[in-house]
Amino acid sequence: MLSHQHEIFLEVARLLSFTKAGQALFLSQSAVSKQVKALEEYYKTGLFERLGNSVVLTPAGELLYQKLLLAKQLQHDLHQEFTTLSEDFSPQMRMVIGASTTISLYIIPPVLSAYLSKFPNTQLTLKNRNSENILKALLEHEIDLGIIEGIHKVSNVTYTPLLTDEVVAVCSARNPLHREELVAQDLLHIPVALRESGSGTLAVLEEALATHRIKLTDLPVKVRLGGTEALKNFVRVDTCLAFLPRQAVMKELASGELIEVPVRDLNLVRHFDFVQRKGTENNVPYKSFVQFAQRYYSKQE
Template sequence: MLDFRTRTFLTVCKYMNYTKAAEELCITQPAVSQHIKFLETDYKAKLFYYEGKKLALTPAGELFYKKLATIAYDDQILRKRMLEDSKSVMHLNFGATRTIGEFYLTDKLTQFLAENPSVQLSMIVENTAYLLDKLQKGEIDFALLEGYFPKTEYSFLPYAREEYICVAAPNYPFKQTPHLLEDLLTETLIIREAGSGTRAILEKNLENQNLGVNDFKQLVEIGNIHVLKKLVINNLGITTLYKTAVTEELTNSQLCQVNIEDLQKTHDFYFVWRKNSVFSDLYKQIAQSF
């Protein structure tokens, strides 16, 4: 589906270096330059420019890359699907953010696999930023995201709507009875790592009140939800997250919900894939089955 010159362009984009692209493609550097020059002449647009000694994409180059990357990814998946059809097997490689992957998806995956015994699944569980990077590089088919993402750059479907809450241990010694986000600033905030969707929602809420995470008395960043919850249970601070991630702890009274008036009450989970993919209909079907 791609000719040798567009593959050269994608390889240059991979390294942002003509020499490294030539090495991977086993051609000369002048040949790489000729391929890029041909594309620029054909499309009547400059694709690359130099910022000092660093190669960068022009706006036209950015657009060209996004379209070609989707075509290259679809070509790769098409070849895989054609092989799978001969074996009556489908392999899905996808990602889910930690709240979705660890607390929300288990029962749904169990049902999906029971209903689709010929499907092979590979799932990675990571934060929103990591999964978007994997999706952009064509390393996963789709992603289930809890955080914000640039909606104009992807195709997506709302997947679920979940409660977003503040929690603390039942006997947590608040400095004052909290009603607003500002009332929490005297407390220790235990929060997910940068790039997490759960964190991004809180940061957006704080930004709406002209506040930030660094305004809290103390900030503790934890990349693992289970460890984060343990710290909150042990009275070391407060946190905000999806209610589905703490259902058991709320039921067992290890944690309690803290009602904050200006904290967003719900947020959507999204099923996300590459924009304009030829497999969009398939991904929509899978989204409805999950």
């Protein structure tokens, strides 16, 4: 078992912030600082260099961080092996995951429920933001695992596939559009409601339109709304056309509240991917969670 002080040090080193580490661990900043100072006194050297409101690891701090990551991995491996030997053994684990809006609302909840049933001693926090901001949180070490949709690849991030989904054009049942089949060029003359900038759903639409040399700015956009639910609720009472994940509108399509409007020449398939900073793919317990989620959805197919 890693000591409480070492667990606190790992969190500060991961986030490079005493304040954020305290928030993640539900400790005051002074309590975090006190424990780190005790470690520095034990090792007789500084572990962090304070630079205004931010901190960086000293060479000694970097050495300790890398060794503790290895120790954490060994501890996880040991725990996994003990769970096969003893059904009563269930160590406490903590995870902070970030997921884009569609995934948070419709994709990941059943996975979390199944995972927590199998690993009841896991303390799990899910942060819900659009894909662009989840990627930003990952690169800023706020989270170690994200799940995003349809966004341009970043070189220092590892992408692991989860599943594929479709974005569909929908309108309210009272909109005359529901009797038509469209082509991409028709969208230049139809009022649309779109998600906010940074949305994975919007990125998929933008990419598909680009194959027809159409820009988002070419569309008669009536409104932009932050979040899938806000956009869905708006289009239910308005006459705009909207593009939404099929997973998000399955109930409304089944009930007839919303109608799917085929756009014959638009390929609106997008992928949901796990994202991790390169070099952190084996960090625990995130590796086992990724594998669990992949198995969960492979069984649904």
